């Protein structure tokens with residue numbers, strides 16, 4: 001449960017800043033403040049500013065301790081964040097803005113969207129997507145959370161309630177027909193929660209496996225250190241009899257809602273359906289860009305694995321996970337090294353396995369490009385097909401791989417460097433769009449806290465007889481402000497449901513800006529001109545009063 005104290009978080013107090021580089025406000029601003037009857041906010045002390053603004057972030061999260069004016073931390077103690085003047089040594093720094101002229105603190109009530117801008121809008125236009133995550137991304141993330149938290153009480157009678165530190169097992173397999181094709185043992189995948197850290201993990205169980213030598217499992221310690229964005233990280237392995245047989249279980253990161261490449265390309269609902277459903281290559285359906293992206297990502301994983309003196313040995317369509325948009329990861333790494341330890345005992349056999357990884361990569365990509373898992377059985381036809389529909393670079397690259405002509409991963413990575421750069425560029429574009437999406441959510445947590453305070457204060461029955469809330473009382477504005485924000489009507493008396501208006505008003509209230517608004521009484525007989533600053537003061541004092549009466 002979130003403590004009600006969270007709403008107690010220190011309010012956001014922007015300070016006046018002026019670009020003259022001095023602490024004195026411009027005359028126009030002084031007149032404006034005087035006319036409004038407000039005293040000046042304290043001038044910025046550069047010694048304090050940086051620390052305060054950092055601290056402010058924590059306070060706003062309801063986590064911080066109060067800062068005091070005696071803080072002695074020097075803003076320039078922070079090497080990161082202090083701007084560097086590139087002209088300082090050359091004597092041509094007159095065009096370089098000194099630090100004091102930056103407008104600090106930032107105007108938190110203003111939204112400044114980050115590129116890329118999907119739609120061109122006029123400066124005064126805003127749409128709801130400018131404030132929140134896109135529906136698609138939100139839905140995807142929410143579904144992932146749902147899948148992570150899902151439990152299946154119905155299976156609790158079939159599966160053990162816990163194994164080692166893991167409990168609440170949920171089967172991940174999409175069918176209960178198990179083949180032993182890949183590992184030689186039927187394998188099962190489960191999601192489970194760890195009681196040590198509360199996180200979800202994927203457990204991979206090989207049914208009927210007996211470990212003959214305890215030392216064989218130690219290789220997992222080496223695999224734990226193999227970290228790559230294209231590998232599902234492994235954590236642990238142990239044998240167990242809790243399933244009613246002798247099984248071995250491997251613990252991996254859980255990636256909710258992932259699909260294997262087999263499910264994606266050859267499953268019942270393939271992403272690029274083969275129109276004839278025959279084991280023959282068909283039309284150029286999988287875009288070449290997708291193929292290169294897979295190749296580059298798998299090559300990147302292999303580079304890390306081979307550099308660690310290991311071999312992947314699971315370049316199989318059913319053992320590669322598509323964990324989000326165009327993101328693939330090698331799954332089940334390390335299992336073969338435990339169940340067939342003989343192949344890891346000499347450098348020569350490891351090298352053979354590494355060579356086999358490259359051949360398997362060629363076979364895998366051949367089958368995906370030809371849209372059929374059996375493409376490798378017709379190498380001639382498949383290559384002709386690829387030659388007809390894809391670039392020469394792709395055709396040659398696959399040919400060298402699956403025929404075993406590529407000597408090692410380093411050589412291969414060099415040969416696909418141009419594709420790796422393209423892939424890198426796409427990844428950076430995607431990162432930009434995610435960062436832009438993140439910035440839209442930035443202020444929303446703050447607004448929720450403000451709304452909570454507002455909810456605590458407004459329309460409390462015990463205020464009914466409080467003179468401060470009566471039509472002549474000083475809190476009356478808050479009531480009218482609530483009407484102004486949420487209950488406006490248009491000229492035809494229809495409700496105005498405008499999220500942008502609500503968010504803009506709340507942001508200005510939170511920042512306590514000097515802007516004035518006109519509030520009209522419910523009977524339209526009176527109107528009041530009041531600043532957000534004044535309203536903010538009233539929200540704070542209303543909330544403080546409530547908090548005091550709580551104690």
Ligand SMILES: Nc1ncnc2c1ncn2[C@@H]1O[C@H](COP(=O)(O)OP(=O)(O)OP(=O)(O)O)[C@@H](O)[C@H]1O
Nearest residue numbers: 172173182189202252253254255256258259260318
């Ligand atoms: N680490 C993981 N995180 C999330 N989901 C996973 C993870 N590992 C596997 N899965 C999911 O579990 C399901 C079963 O995976 P599995 O590797 O057993 O595939 P399979 O097609 O059943 O292969 P096989 O026939 O070899 O068992 C797949 O849908 C896969 O996406």
